[in-house]
Amino acid sequence: MNIKSVFAVLLTVGCMACSEKKNDKLVIGVSMLSMQNEFIQQVADAIEKSGKTAEVEIIIVDAERSSLKQVEQVESFISQQVDAIILNPCEFEASSPAVEKAQQAKIPIVNVNSSTKSKPDAFVGSDDAESAKMAMELIAKHVQGKGNILMIQGYMGQAAQLDRERGAKAVLAKYPDLKLLASQTGEWDRAKSMSLMENWIQSYGNDVQAVFAQNDEMGMGAVQALMDAKIKPKVYVVSIDGIQDARKSVDQGFLNATIIQNAEKQGSESLRLAIALAKKQKISQSTMLIPFEIYMGK
């Protein structure tokens, strides 16, 4: 018996073991954008937790921000004949083939958190533009519809940056006396945004009433720079995501508000829909938007 045939035997036995297991439990394959991201990590945790309660087997893989890798992962889910797939897409266009392939194989697929060009069987997430609208409305309310605003953008060209910019500008258009003095990228990064804010303090100084940062990290950087310049009390800062650090800062009265994206619910709802689809049950709505919450402290 040569090595090849030993492998063949092992493989067959292995597959038999797999398919036996499959009979008593549903298997859901999950491909996540990046486990290095705190928010994505929270969504994955929620899926895993709800999977335990629902007694289904969850296989979670990390696409490490590569849509190519993500498509390959979905292909391997298809060949393992999972009962349903949850996809947290890396990219709008490039992750689309993953959705198409699953549908060709007649395996239900649910997108969570962000969308793809090809329409999946169900989508669970939040509208990024909506979060920016909420943040901007808070600012507009605080300055009573009149004042100068600075916007710190995420990584230019990414879906989240584009959507949040669109949402913010929609609100600005409503208030003619709200003036966007400048908008620059802080690349989602605390240190970069801190430097940016320091530069802006030099050029705009006392003319600024509010700052909108497209994520919490950048909001915290701006707050730090404003505090060092001792003008934080005069400037209202709002950011998005609701990470732990930001909520703590809101509690301490530094950051003024953060818009919380509900990771827990995105995870648990996407799994609920995936299970329903795997059991061939009818779902009432194929697009499920989880509302944001405003956090302004305890």
Next chain:
Amino acid sequence: MKKIFLKSPTGGIFVALVFVCLLFSGLTSKFFTPMNLSVILNQVSVNAILAFGVTFVIISGGIDLSLGSLLAVCGVVVALLSQQGEFPLAFAFLLTLVVGVLMGAFNGFVVVLTKVPPFIVTLGTMTIGRGLALLLSNGRPISDLNESLNVLGNGTVGGIPIPILFLIGSFIICQIILTKTVFGRYVKAIGGNEMAAFVSGVRVNRIKIYVYMLSGFFAALAGILLTARINTGQPNAGLGFELDAIAAVIIGGTSTRGGKGTITGTLLGVLFIGVINNGLDLINVSAYWQQVIMGGIIILAVVLDLVYQKLKK
């Protein structure tokens, strides 16, 4: 006067720096103020310290791509050690610097023992370092740090922000090491002609390891400063910092082929990048254009420098 100026190896970049300063002064009255100049120096301090360290590596003919990751690891380590009242701050700093030096030594040993090009070795440690930083911090920012750490990052002594004092201190130390010590001469000798240096009795391997340790030390110092400045330990801090630091070194006239280079040049290179970043924010150039302009100016500066070197001959 003209002669001295032309003779200086950093003449080209100096002219370029003066040029961008004049340009921004003309474009906005907010640029050439004592306050803004202090902001610029404060902002470039982290990049400057990284760049000083890697100048030695590049002069010796090597490269260190792991700087940004080493900075992140050390930033996380110092944050963990200085969480509310855990250890005295001095102990936290010391241990963090040791971590940086050891990681640098690892780079050096692998380069020397395996003869794998430093580009590949440090590319590997860059990924390892990033992973370690995420592991140590669980992928989350570490906050609630010792209050004194914040003073280090954002306080002043006699009106001068503390990071600027670190910048000046590191500059003086590196300048002395490179120009006044035997070690400095050996680094240049190895970068100029490794074989010749070896034949004339320079312990090439040992010097190379020291060089990477030095780079690790300054990466750790930069990590401490960055953590102090943003008042949190960030596993994702310093992404791409190695490129900014290396760019500053090259703009400052250090040869990519090794053998030649100055700390003053590196400082001018760092200031050049810092001034452009600050100036573009002040005059509010669109975020897309900023990157295009930044890249264009960097290429222009290096071309200017080359023209200068020709003029000298």
